[in-house]
Structures are given as structure tokens and as C-alpha cells.
Amino acid sequence: MINAILAQTRNTALIVGSIALIGLLLQKKSAKDVISGTVKTIIGFMIFNIGSGAISTIVTNFTTLFNAGFGIDGVTTQVEVATGMALNTYGTEVALLMLVGFVANLLIAKFTRFKAIFLTGQHFLYFACVLALIFIANNLPIIVTIIIGGIILGFCGAALPTICQPFMNKITGSDNLAMGHFNCIGYALSGYIGKFIGKFSKSKKNSDSSNIELPQWFELFRDFVFSVALFMVVLFYVAVIACAANGQLSLVREMSGNDLWFIYPLLQGVQFAAGMSVLIYGVRQFIAEITAAFVAISEKYIPNSKPAVDCPAIFPFAPTAVLVGFIGSFMGGLFGMLLMVLFKSSVIMIPAAGICFFSGGTCGVFGNAYGGWKGALFGSFIVGIGLVVLPLILYPVFADLGIAGASFPNVDYNIVGSIINWIFGLFR
Amino acid sequence: MYKALICCRAGMGSSMLLKIKVDQVISENDFKIKTEHGNLDSLIGFNGDLVIMMEDLMDELKDKVPYAIGIRNIMDKKEIKQKLKKFIAANSK
Numbered sequence: 001m002i003n004a005i006l007a008q009t010r011n012t013a014l015i016v017g018s019i020a021l022i023g024l025l026l027q028k029k030s031a032k033d034v035i036s037g038t039v040k041t042i043i044g045f046m047i048f049n050i051g052s053g054a055i056s057t058i059v060t061n062f063t064t065l066f067n068a069g070f071g072i073d074g075v076t077t078q079v080e081v082a083t084g085m086a087l088n089t090y091g092t093e094v095a096l097l098m099l100v101g102f103v104a105n106l107l108i109a110k111f112t113r114f115k116a117i118f119l120t121g122q123h124f125l126y127f128a129c130v131l132a133l134i135f136i137a138n139n140l141p142i143i144v145t146i147i148i149g150g151i152i153l154g155f156c157g158a159a160l161p162t163i164c165q166p167f168m169n170k171i172t173g174s175d176n177l178a179m180g181h182f183n184c185i186g187y188a189l190s191g192y193i194g195k196f197i198g199k200f201s202k203s204k205k206n207s208d209s210s211n212i213e214l215p216q217w218f219e220l221f222r223d224f225v226f227s228v229a230l231f232m233v234v235l236f237y238v239a240v241i242a243c244a245a246n247g248q249l250s251l252v253r254e255m256s257g258n259d260l261w262f263i264y265p266l267l268q269g270v271q272f273a274a275g276m277s278v279l280i281y282g283v284r285q286f287i288a289e290i291t292a293a294f295v296a297i298s299e300k301y302i303p304n305s306k307p308a309v310d311c312p313a314i315f316p317f318a319p320t321a322v323l324v325g326f327i328g329s330f331m332g333g334l335f336g337m338l339l340m341v342l343f344k345s346s347v348i349m350i351p352a353a354g355i356c357f358f359s360g361g362t363c364g365v366f367g368n369a370y371g372g373w374k375g376a377l378f379g380s381f382i383v384g385i386g387l388v389v390l391p392l393i394l395y396p397v398f399a400d401l402g403i404a405g406a407s408f409p410n411v412d413y414n415i416v417g418s419i420i421n422w423i424f425g426l427f428r
Numbered sequence: 429m430y431k432a433l434i435c436c437r438a439g440m441g442s443s444m445l446l447k448i449k450v451d452q453v454i455s456e457n458d459f460k461i462k463t464e465h466g467n468l469d470s471l472i473g474f475n476g477d478l479v480i481m482m483e484d485l486m487d488e489l490k491d492k493v494p495y496a497i498g499i500r501n502i503m504d505k506k507e508i509k510q511k512l513k514k515f516i517a518a519n520s521k
Binding site (some may be wrong): 119120121122123172174176177180181222223224225277280281283284287288291292295307309310311312313315316317319322354357358 | 445468502
């Protein structure tokens with residue numbers, strides 16, 4: 001019976017539900033709110049699983065076609081896909097690590113000079129996946145994974161936003177907002193690149209990105225789901241055309257079944273976006289209560305903490321810089337792909353819509369702060385290269401655990417994760 | 429009771445935090461507003477009175493909704509309170 005109960009507790013949906021339950025009870029919410037909040041969180045996680053399942057079939061189709069067409073592995077840098085895979089197999093470890101991470105973040109913010117409270121739930125979740133996978137790949141006992149991994153996560157949540165603070169203050173004009181997005185190392189770099197470029201700018205006013213006009217249709221990329229759909233459709237067509245050129249058309253026909261082979265890529269790309277919609281709806285629902293609890297607890301017990309918020313919070317301060325950053329990071333991603341091809345990497349990382357818009361866009365805002373549009377463009381270009389190239393370091397480790405075809409592109413995951421993995425390697 | 433939708437592009441990080449902040453302002457000032465949050469797709473078929481978002485989305489959306497509020501600083505409760513009050517004043521029945 002004990003074994004059966006233990007096996008049941010491994011149900012990740014129930015674990016996140018319990019985290020929400022604890023959070024709601026700590027806030028002394030009414031019984032009705034506690035029950036509905038907990039149930040909604042569990043349902044949200046299950047919705048996430050439905051979306052994730054829908055997406056993983058399509059990703060497999062894509063990697064099969066890409067491999068047939070180009071002879072190498074094409075890996076998408078769409079973080080949600082990799083997260084779905086990680087949670088599918090290692091959900092328990094990730095969820096518990098995340099819980100320890102929340103507690104560690106609060107304690108570190110309370111008792112040390114690193115005062116950021118990381119309020120972007122989904123990024124906390126993704127980093128928890130990365131850390132759990134690294135510990136598991138190095139065969140560490142589950143209790144070490146959860147506790148040490150959780151402490152590292154909490155520390156990163158409290159400390160990494162701090163390196164961006166000087167730029168955040170310049171961007172927002174106040175000191176009450178920190179950056180809760182795990183590309184802090186990249187954003188700071190983009191900011192410094194902007195500062196460097198700013199030294200050569202004759203007139204600061206003229207080079208600020210708010211003075212540039214971008215074509216109207218760029219606005220389309222502000223819609224996340226649409227951008228995802230567009231990227232995937234294009235990628236599928238690239239893979240299918242490569243297959244056709246490589247004499248592999250029969251494979252495409254076989255995979256497309258009743259659909260025409262040249263319509264199949266369109267359908268798959270759009271289907272991917274449909275699955276993504278379900279996935280993010282689920283993520284939104286299951287982290288809602290947990291984030292609300294995190295905010296409430298930090299505001300009550302750690303009044304001098306600095307809320308680290310999701311990157312769109314700074315988009316209103318330089319909306320054109322966001323689009324410049326999107327373009328810059330996409331070009332950086334393409335350049336990174338070119339480097340991978342030239343250096344004959346067996347794995348090619350492909351830039352993804354979400355990453356370019358949110359992470360790239362934020363690099364744009366940071367580069368713009370002191371460097372205008374040139375800073376935005378150059379800063380996001382450089383970090384854009386990092387966003388596709390850095391995941392190469394940890395990819396083999398994750399692929400061995402069954403997380404293949406997708407990767408975790410954000411800069412902080414890869415820099416911190418690679419260092420930790422290297423340290424563990426010294427002991428093997 | 430007014431119905432408000434708080435939205436952002438992906439519907440995850442910023443709209444959630446914005447909703448938490450807006451809810452705090454609403455309960456502190458006893459405004460009669462009920463909130464939900466989502467991404468841009470949630471606007472389809474939304475039949476409420478008010479849409480709240482980050483200011484940079486305003487340009488695309490303000491003509492498609494009955495009343496739109498764009499917030500510049502997600503943590504600035506004074507800004508949120510001032511804009512909510514303006515909405516209520518403009519819509520008092």
C-alpha cells in the first residue's frame with residue numbers, strides 16, 4: 001500500500017496542486033477559494049499536458065523530415081516543447097525542485113542582499129526542468145536533485161535579476177521593477193553593448209529607436225501564437241523541400257497520408273500552433289494561483305524585496321526597440337545556424353518565434369537604453385547567436401535522457417547549467 | 429459589476445502579474461470590477477466592458493474593444509488606480 005501511495009504522489013498534476021494549496025492556505029483564503037484554486041491548478045496542468053502531447057507528435061514529424069532532407073538533426077529552440085518532454089518523464093523531480101526553489105528564493109531575498117523575487121512562473125518552471133535534468137543526468141540521488149537544485153534555482157531567482165538592475169532603472173525611470181526572465185546575463189551584455197555603441201553616437205536623440213518607422217506588417221509578430229504558426233509552417237516547408245530535393249519525397253507522401261504533400265507542411269505548422277495555444281493556456285492556469293501566492297507572501301514578509309517581472313513589462317517603454325530586437329536576434333539566430341553548418345555540427349539549433357520575440361525583443365530594449373536603435377540591433381544580434389549556439393553544450397546531456405528534438409535556449413539556463421554540469425563532470 | 433479582461437501576447441507572465449496587481453487595487457478601493465486574464469485570442473468573443481493590457485499593445489487593440497486601458501509600469505498601483513477610476517467615471521450608468 002505504501003508503494004502505491006508513493007507512486008500516486010509522483011503525479012505531477014497533484015504536486016503542483018499541492019503547491020497551490022499550500023500557497024492558498026498561507027494566504028488564509030476562504031474555503032471556496034482554496035478548493036477552486038487548487039482544482040483549477042491541477043486542471044491547468046492537465047491542460048498543459050494535452051497541449052504538450054499534441055505538440056510532441058508534430059515535433060517528431062519535423063525532426064524526421066529535417067533529418068531526411070538535410071542529413072543532420074534539426075532541433076527547435078521552442079522552450080515549451082522541451083519543458084513538456086521533461087515534465088512527461090521527470091515531472092516529480094521538477095515540481096518538487098521548483099517548490100524548494102520558491103522557498104529558497106524567499107529566504108535568500110529575506111536574508112541576503114539579493115532581493116529579487118522571481119515572479120515569472122513559467123521561467124522558474126523551465127529552469128527547474130534544466131536543473132533537474134542536469135542532476136539526473138549525473139546520476140545524483142533524487143533528494144540531492146530536489147534540495148540542492150532547488151537552492152540553486154532560488155539563488156538564481158534572487159540574484160540574476162540584480163545584474164540587470166542598473167539598466168532596468170534607466171529603462172523604466174524608476175527603481176521598483178526587476179527583470180524576471182532567465183536571459184539576465186544576455187540582457188546585461190546587450191545593455192553594455194548598447195553603452196559601448198552609445199559612446200560613438202553623435203546625437204543620442206536621433207538614434208533612439210522610437211524615431212524609426214517599421215513597416216506595418218511587423219506588428220503581426222506581436223501575436224505570439226501567430227508568430228509560432230508562421231515560423232513552424234516555414235520550417236516545415238524548408239524540411240519538405242529539402243526532402244523533395246534529396247529524393248525523399250516518398251517519405252513525405254507516406255507521412256502526409258491523405259493530405260497533399262505540399263499542403264501537409266502548412267497543416268502541420270498550424271497544428272503545432274494549435275497545440276501551443278492549448279499548452280500556454282494550461283501553463284497560464286496552473287501557475288496563476290502559485291504566482292499569486294508567491295506575490296502575496298513576498299509582499300507580506302519581505303517588504304524590501306524587488307519584484308522580478310516578465311519581460312513584456314518593459315515593452316511599453318520602448319516598443320519599437322522590441323521589434324528591432326526581434327529582427328536582430330532572428331538574424332543572430334540565422335548567423336548562428338550558419339556557423340553550426342560551417343563547423344559541421346551534427347545538431348543544428350533552429351531559432352524559434354517565441355524566443356526571438358520575447359528574449360530578442362528584450363535585448364533590443366536593453367541595447368536601446370544607452371545605444372539607441374544601433375545598440376538594440378547589435379545587442380540583440382550578438383545575444384541571438386548565443387540563444388541558438390549555447391544550447392549545443394547541454395543538448396547531448398539532455399538527448400541521452402530522452403529530451404531530443406527540442407531545447408532550452410535561454411542564456412542563463414545554459415551558462416549556469418553548463419557550469420554546474422562541468423563541475424559534476426570533475427567528480428566522475 | 430464591470431467585467432474586465434487583462435491580456436498580453438502569450439497570456440502567461442505579464443498578464444498574470446498585471447491581474448494580480450489590478451486585483452489588489454480593486455480590493456483596496458472597493459471597485460466593482462471582476463477580472464479574468466488571457467492572451468490576445470481571449471479577445472475573440474469577449475463581451476465585457478473593459479480590456480487592460482501593457483501600453484505597447486494599445487495601438488493595435490484600442491479600436492477593437494469597448495474601452496481599453498494601457499499600463500506603462502506594471503508595478504505602479506497609482507497608475508492602475510487612476511486609470512480604473514477614469515474608466516468607472518466614464519461608464520457610470
